[in-house]
Amino acid sequence: MKNNVDYKLYLVTDRDILAGRNLESAVEEAIQGGVTLVQLREKDITSLEFYNMALRIKRITSQYNIPLIINDRLDIALAVDAEGVHLGQRDIPCVIARKIIGENKIVGVSASTLEEAKKAEKDGADYIGVGAVFPTSTKQDARDVSVDLLKEIKQSVAIPVVAIGGINEDNVSLLKDTNIDGIAVVSAILGKKDIKSAAFCLRNQRF
Amino acid sequence: MKNNVDYKLYLVTDRDILAGRNLESAVEEAIQGGVTLVQLREKDITSLEFYNMALRIKRITSQYNIPLIINDRLDIALAVDAEGVHLGQRDIPCVIARKIIGENKIVGVSASTLEEAKKAEKDGADYIGVGAVFPTSTKQDARDVSVDLLKEIKQSVAIPVVAIGGINEDNVSLLKDTNIDGIAVVSAILGKKDIKSAAFCLRNQRF
Ligand code: NI
Numbered sequence: 141m142k143n144n145v146d147y148k149l150y151l152v153t154d155r156d157i158l159a160g161r162n163l164e165s166a167v168e169e170a171i172q173g174g175v176t177l178v179q180l181r182e183k184d185i186t187s188l189e190f191y192n193m194a195l196r197i198k199r200i201t202s203q204y205n206i207p208l209i210i211n212d213r214l215d216i217a218l219a220v221d222a223e224g225v226h227l228g229q230r231d232i233p234c235v236i237a238r239k240i241i242g243e244n245k246i247v248g249v250s251a252s253t254l255e256e257a258k259k260a261e262k263d264g265a266d267y268i269g270v271g272a273v274f275p276t277s278t279k280q281d282a283r284d285v286s287v288d289l290l291k292e293i294k295q296s297v298a299i300p301v302v303a304i305g306g307i308n309e310d311n312v313s314l315l316k317d318t319n320i321d322g323i324a325v326v327s328a329i330l331g332k333k334d335i336k337s338a339a340f341c342l343r344n345q346r347f
Numbered sequence: 348m349k350n351n352v353d354y355k356l357y358l359v360t361d362r363d364i365l366a367g368r369n370l371e372s373a374v375e376e377a378i379q380g381g382v383t384l385v386q387l388r389e390k391d392i393t394s395l396e397f398y399n400m401a402l403r404i405k406r407i408t409s410q411y412n413i414p415l416i417i418n419d420r421l422d423i424a425l426a427v428d429a430e431g432v433h434l435g436q437r438d439i440p441c442v443i444a445r446k447i448i449g450e451n452k453i454v455g456v457s458a459s460t461l462e463e464a465k466k467a468e469k470d471g472a473d474y475i476g477v478g479a480v481f482p483t484s485t486k487q488d489a490r491d492v493s494v495d496l497l498k499e500i501k502q503s504v505a506i507p508v509v510a511i512g513g514i515n516e517d518n519v520s521l522l523k524d525t526n527i528d529g530i531a532v533v534s535a536i537l538g539k540k541d542i543k544s545a546a547f548c549l550r551n552q553r554f
Contacts, residue, residue: 187420187439188439212394213422214422214426215425229395233398236426237422240425
């Protein structure tokens with residue numbers, strides 16, 4: 141699966157914006173709408189809760205043959221046999237993570253500068269998440285990245301580049317000349333009443 | 348190293364009670380005083396900070412040939428090649444952790460009931476941490492365990508049993524007929540001004 145990953149519409153989960161709706165259903169609707177990859181991102185829950193949630197989400201992503209990426213927690217990724225792990229700049233270093241998880245799994249790295257992007261590629265990352273490209277309310281621990289810098293990063297690395305941070309149906313067109321491989325969204329899908337339609341609309345946008 | 352582990356004086360770290368003192372120095376002094384095993388327990392820090400701290404502590408424990416156990420985070424244990432991982436009842440299940448970390452590493456499990464203790468042994472744990480045996484200010488997420496229950500657990504499992512929770516130089520003698528393999532302490536060592544002497548005194552207590 142690792143060599144055929146479609147990064148076009150990358151969903152990052154956030155249970156806080158679901159307003160009580162069930163995460164499993166939300167992820168399934170998002171996939172039905174056209175999400176191509178799911179990153180499970182959890183904060184402030186126990187490792188057991190994270191593990192159990194990851195197992196439940198993995199059942200759905202496997203059913204639709206969509207890669208599941210676990211945010212930060214390499215051990216949870218291994219425990220549920222997820223397709224990969226996503227590492228922020230404050231997580232375990234990419235080279236160490238790669239040694240642990242092996243060559244057959246996806247390792248993604250967040251980058252906010254050209255230096256971080258080049259380093260991630262050198263360290264063996266399979267893709268880079270670059271942002272925040274637009275102002276965001278979701279805390280991403282990332283500095284601002286201009287569209288010009290996004291373009292420069294895309295031109296400077298050979299691995300796929302996914303833009304993240306505040307992307308929605310209104311501003312996604314601003315990314316159209318960047319040549320990026322995909323967009324990562326949180327609230328533009330999970331914050332909407334009709335999750336499936338929101339995903340469908342974003343999937344059919346050009347960038 | 349796994350087959351010769353000495354559980355007699357098991358130090359669990361807590362940076363909050365160090366009153367600004369350096370954790371690396373504190374751990375080294377504790378080892379010099381007689382600590383036989385160190386569990387690195389961290390909360391509310393990033394994975395990168397946890398990893399870097401674990402690397403620093405590992406340098407010290409390796410120098411003294413003392414096993415280093417990482418609390419909860421299997422990925423950090425793998426990343427620094429620690430001797431093992433300690434799992435609470437809210438962490439990744441023991442059987443899953445064992446598959447990931449392999450047979451050569453130590454897997455410890457917290458237990459507060461006879462059922463949890465027997466299950467941990469069945470699930471392949473190398474030792475059990477039983478407590479809290481005494482009232483404790485350090486939050487251990489553990490229910491109370493009487494000395495009688497501690498004794499019963501020790502009689503019911505074949506793997507080493509380490510008592511934990513509020514143990515200090517004044518109450519450790521109450522454990523003397525339990526036949527346990529070791530005591531785990533936090534503040535009775537790290538909360539003391541003279542860490543090395545505190546460890547030395549506890550090490551020379553009978554239980
Ligand atoms: Ni993180």
